[in-house]
Amino acid sequence: MNGPSPSARGSRVTISEVAEAAGVSKASVSRYIGGDRQLLADATALRIGQAIERLDYRPNQMARGLKRGRTRLIGMLVADILNPYSVAVMHGVETACRQHGYSLVVCNTDRSTEQESQHLAALRSYNVEGLIVNTLGHHAGELQSLHDELPMVLVDRKVEALEADLVGLDNRDAVRQALDHLQQRGYRDLLLVSEPLDGTSSRQERVTAFTGEIARRPLLQGQVLQTGETFREALQHFLVAPGPGPKALFAANGMAALAATRQLRELGCRLFEEIGLIALDDLDWYPLVGSGITALAQPTAEIGTTAFECLLERLRGDREPARHFDFKAQLIIRGSTHPRG
Numbered sequence: 001m002n003g004p005s006p007s008a009r010g011s012r013v014t015i016s017e018v019a020e021a022a023g024v025s026k027a028s029v030s031r032y033i034g035g036d037r038q039l040l041a042d043a044t045a046l047r048i049g050q051a052i053e054r055l056d057y058r059p060n061q062m063a064r065g066l067k068r069g070r071t072r073l074i075g076m077l078v079a080d081i082l083n084p085y086s087v088a089v090m091h092g093v094e095t096a097c098r099q100h101g102y103s104l105v106v107c108n109t110d111r112s113t114e115q116e117s118q119h120l121a122a123l124r125s126y127n128v129e130g131l132i133v134n135t136l137g138h139h140a141g142e143l144q145s146l147h148d149e150l151p152m153v154l155v156d157r158k159v160e161a162l163e164a165d166l167v168g169l170d171n172r173d174a175v176r177q178a179l180d181h182l183q184q185r186g187y188r189d190l191l192l193v194s195e196p197l198d199g200t201s202s203r204q205e206r207v208t209a210f211t212g213e214i215a216r217r218p219l220l221q222g223q224v225l226q227t228g229e230t231f232r233e234a235l236q237h238f239l240v241a242p243g244p245g246p247k248a249l250f251a252a253n254g255m256a257a258l259a260a261t262r263q264l265r266e267l268g269c270r271l272f273e274e275i276g277l278i279a280l281d282d283l284d285w286y287p288l289v290g291s292g293i294t295a296l297a298q299p300t301a302e303i304g305t306t307a308f309e310c311l312l313e314r315l316r317g318d319r320e321p322a323r324h325f326d327f328k329a330q331l332i333i334r335g336s337t338h339p340r341g
Contacts, residue, residue: 013057022051072102074311075128077119079136079157081108084254084283085300086134089155092304093132100312102129113138120146130311135159137199151314153307158201163322165310167303169280170326171202174296175209177331178250178278181294183220186340187276188245190214190222191238193260194252197226206252206280219244227259235263239275246340248276254283261289272336282332291335299327 015033019026024044031039032048040048051057074097078086094104105126107119113136120142123131130151135143137159144162146152156168182190192210197203207224214222221244225234239247249264251257257279261271269275271290279286282297306325 013055015057018048018051018055018057021055022047024048071127071129073126073128074102074104074130074132074308075123075126076104076106076132077116077123077135078106078108079116079134080111081106085156085281085298088298088300089134089304089307092301093308094304095301096305096308100308102308109136111136117142124149130315132307132311133164137201151311153311153314155303155307156202165307165314165323165325167307167310167325168202168327169298169303170328171205172209173326174280174329175206175213175250177329178280178296179210179213179217179220181331181333181337182248182250182276182278183217185276185337186246187248187337188220189243189247190220190250191235191247192222192224192250192252193231193235193256194224194226195256195259196228203252210250227256231259232263232266235260236267239267239269246276247274248278248337251277251279254279254281257281257283257286257293261293272338276338276340277336280329282330287334289336291338294334294337295332296329297332298329303327 015026015029019029022029022044024047028040028044029048031037032045033052037045074093076090076093078090080086081090090104090106097104105123105128107123109116109119116136117139120139124146128150130153131146132153132155133143134155135157137157140159140162143152143159147162147164152164154162154164154166154168158166179190192207194203194207197207210222210224214220223238225231225238249260251260257277260277264271264275264277271277278294278296280296280298282295286293286295310323310325
């Protein structure tokens with residue numbers, strides 16, 4: 001029996017059409033595509049297979065998953081997909097998903113509280129089996145409600161009162177490494193440049209660690225500056241103000257490093273003769289600026305992989321208390337922190 005091709009029909013082939021072409025019931029076709037072929041007679045299975053191939057039938061995997069209660073979809077909420085850190089971690093998550101037969105659904109909140117709420121509702125409607133969340137932290141109630149329904153792992157940013165696994169950077173150790181390096185290189189007057197804190201736990205942890213380290217190091221003077229409308233003016237004031245010795249910037253992430261580098265160029269600084277610079281994250285463009293920017297590289301692939309593996313353990317029934325995985329940053333020295341007298 002030769003029916004019209006899918007392109008001739010102009011619509012997707014249905015299971016009913018396969019059953020009709022093979023001369024069997026829809027239930028038999030469902031058994032065939034559902035992995036229960038052993039329940040069918042060899043001749044019946046052969047006819048169904050030939051009909052599927054002839055009609056180019058492609059099962060609706062989403063519908064099958066919903067029927068079985070398994071979609072093999074993992075949701076990932078990303079606060080800012082323009083941030084290279086987010087992209088790198090997402091790549092690690094997606095690679096691990098693929099290796100275990102899962103697909104990743106990514107929603108970008110674009111740093112919008114409203115968008116985050118809408119995306120959380122959308123991910124719930126997609127019937128994802130688990131969630132990996134890099135959140136603004138402004139919807140703790142909605143996140144808790146979702147966590148009550150399905151496994152959830154947080155990346156980089158914690159949410160108070162949400163007992164979920166957290167995978168990210170050891171921020172205190174990263175800040176300590178940065179200040180140890182700057183102090184050893186002879187810098188004494190330091191400025192931490194951060195994106196606006198806006199409740200983001202990882203940014204606050206880095207600021208807190210910085211002020212704590214400065215307080216216990218009598219040779220160093222330090223202050224914190226957030227990017228924004230007044231950033232250029234405040235940076236210029238730091239550059240010309242008297243201090244205890246050579247000056248250096250510590251950018252708290254890649255976006256802060258980009259903002260700082262742009263302003264230093266526009267202010268006419270000779271990079272990096274007049275001022276040092278060290279940055280968290282290690283982005284592709286760092287080696288291309290001046291003599292290269294010294295970096296504290298985050299193991300983003302490992303963070304993404306670990307986040308998925310934590311989620312997979314929860315999906316398989318692990319009910320242990322929430323765990324925290326804090327990875328160490330790797331110091332990569334370039335010319336932006338050359339030794340000062």
